[in-house]
Amino acid sequence: MLVKNPVKKYLFTPGPTPVPPEVLLELARPMIHHRTPEFSAALDQARERMRPLFGTRQEVILLAASGTGAMEAAVTNLLGPGEHAVYVNGGKFGERWGKLLAAHGMAGHEIRVDWGRAARPERVEEALGANPNARAVLMQASETSTCAVHPVAEIAAVTQARGVMLIVDGITSVGVFEQKMDEWGVDALVTGSQKALMLPPGLAMVALSERALERAQRSRSPRYYFDLVRELKAQRDEHTTAWTAAVSLVLGLNKSLEMIHGEGLPQVFARHRVMAEATRAAAPALGLGLLAPDNPAPGVTGILTPPGLDGSKLVRYMRDELGVSVQGGQDQMKGKLVRIGHMGYLSPFDMLIAVAALETALAHLGHRFERGAGVAAAARRIAERA
Numbered sequence: 001m002l003v004k005n006p007v008k009k010y011l012f013t014p015g016p017t018p019v020p021p022e023v024l025l026e027l028a029r030p031m032i033h034h035r036t037p038e039f040s041a042a043l044d045q046a047r048e049r050m051r052p053l054f055g056t057r058q059e060v061i062l063l064a065a066s067g068t069g070a071m072e073a074a075v076t077n078l079l080g081p082g083e084h085a086v087y088v089n090g091g092k093f094g095e096r097w098g099k100l101l102a103a104h105g106m107a108g109h110e111i112r113v114d115w116g117r118a119a120r121p122e123r124v125e126e127a128l129g130a131n132p133n134a135r136a137v138l139m140q141a142s143e144t145s146t147c148a149v150h151p152v153a154e155i156a157a158v159t160q161a162r163g164v165m166l167i168v169d170g171i172t173s174v175g176v177f178e179q180k181m182d183e184w185g186v187d188a189l190v191t192g193s194q195k196a197l198m199l200p201p202g203l204a205m206v207a208l209s210e211r212a213l214e215r216a217q218r219s220r221s222p223r224y225y226f227d228l229v230r231e232l233k234a235q236r237d238e239h240t241t242a243w244t245a246a247v248s249l250v251l252g253l254n255k256s257l258e259m260i261h262g263e264g265l266p267q268v269f270a271r272h273r274v275m276a277e278a279t280r281a282a283a284p285a286l287g288l289g290l291l292a293p294d295n296p297a298p299g300v301t302g303i304l305t306p307p308g309l310d311g312s313k314l315v316r317y318m319r320d321e322l323g324v325s326v327q328g329g330q331d332q333m334k335g336k337l338v339r340i341g342h343m344g345y346l347s348p349f350d351m352l353i354a355v356a357a358l359e360t361a362l363a364h365l366g367h368r369f370e371r372g373a374g375v376a377a378a379a380r381r382i383a384e385r386a
């Protein structure tokens, strides 16, 4: 077979994502100390450059952690032990909010959403009605495990009207599509470095509303490393991090944000839209369905694998034989789903590679379809949007 295990690899997982050469070079620079004017300048600039991605005038706080660290920081800084919160569970990451709440002795009231569906604001209204002592609603802007988006703005209208905080996991949303944290009334928005921000894993970011910051100052939850009040004071007032910074990642972030703003945020969002549309267009052309056809995420597309075909085998074949990494499904979607990420340092034309590899693997595993139809559909969509 001609394409077997090529040296060139492609990464289309919904995190980590490819890192541009410009950022890799920045990461390779000799180490500097984190209590220096040089580091402070980069930290200040990176935090400033993050604000438009969050849609906020508030301070963006950087943490040396994966995205889950920022989720945990939001929970422990804004809620106390024994307090109640409502959380949207529409997949693995929504489920994580429930686990975090439980781990910290908080009472989580779950809104279960079928995989691939969007959370409905009426359900949030209902849940808050049934749990009037809930202090916060926790949700994903984009649920990466099901490739679905949730309507943050509409749910924020509900939480605002009730004076309840809204905590949003924007880990596959920030830098992918527009976030209007201040305008919508989001109290905490978190993200991580390895999705749309074109960096390796290891940095997390969180911004708090004024109301959330006041809560953080009063929270009774035990915390030390993830004390956002202390961290904010260090970053805003002393221009350094409370603990040793992930120095190279901060320098890399500053570079990737320079690239993002160089392209222009509206263009970055449009590019992600086209990548998503092109990838989605391939599915029906291959006789396949989408997991979230009505509310698909702009950062990752979930294509259902044909019945009787082992989706895990498909993903393994793509990675090991074709050099193209995508991700399979989790839990009830294990073996039934292919998730193709399109976040960060990718172009719409890259998606033709992902679809071509998917076609090659489908054909190898015996799925019957018109060869080339997926690539043609994706290419047509790109050309239409040009």
Ligand SMILES: *Cc1c(COP(=O)(O)O)cnc(C)c1O
Pocket: 014, 015, 066, 067, 068, 069, 093, 140, 142, 143, 144, 169, 170, 171, 172, 192, 201
């Ligand atoms: C990737 C991801 C996370 C998890 O972040 P880690 O960096 O693995 O801790 C959380 N939420 C969503 C929606 C994600 O896509």
